Amino acid sequence: MALFSWSDRYSVGVSSMDDHHRKIFDIANRLYDAMKAGKSKELTDEFVKELIEYTEYHFAEEEKLMEEINYDDLPLQRKAHTIFISQLKGFQERIDKGETLLLPVELSQTVVDWLLDHIAKMDKKYEESMKHHAIQ
Numbered sequence: 001m002a003l004f005s006w007s008d009r010y011s012v013g014v015s016s017m018d019d020h021h022r023k024i025f026d027i028a029n030r031l032y033d034a035m036k037a038g039k040s041k042e043l044t045d046e047f048v049k050e051l052i053e054y055t056e057y058h059f060a061e062e063e064k065l066m067e068e069i070n071y072d073d074l075p076l077q078r079k080a081h082t083i084f085i086s087q088l089k090g091f092q093e094r095i096d097k098g099e100t101l102l103l104p105v106e107l108s109q110t111v112v113d114w115l116l117d118h119i120a121k122m123d124k125k126y127e128e129s130m131k132h133h134a135i136q
Helices: 015-036 040-068 074-096 103-121 123-132
Strands: none
Touching: 015 040, 015 103, 040 074, 040 103, 040 123, 074 103, 103 123
């Protein structure tokens, strides 16, 4: 069983962004599967690096779309994106220091909680603007 199951209620109306969100949750779900299999300690560093890399890519692409439509809340989005990347990099720093005991659980829960909150409270707001500019 996955930690998170995608549902259309999380859709932001832009298929590429929905695909990106699914990919990020897939990474969190793979970490969760590794935890259940007892392999999370050795794989956590790999998952954090993948999350940082993919999330930075996703945020850059999402912000480009927002720039195209002159989205009013782009500064707020950028700030939220910066905070989340900082959180992920904080996990990387903890790994680098050898802190791995509860890190996989914290990481997977942080990713799912943050994205569900971010999608529901911030990303859903741009759905109508994207539709208005024919971005699907």
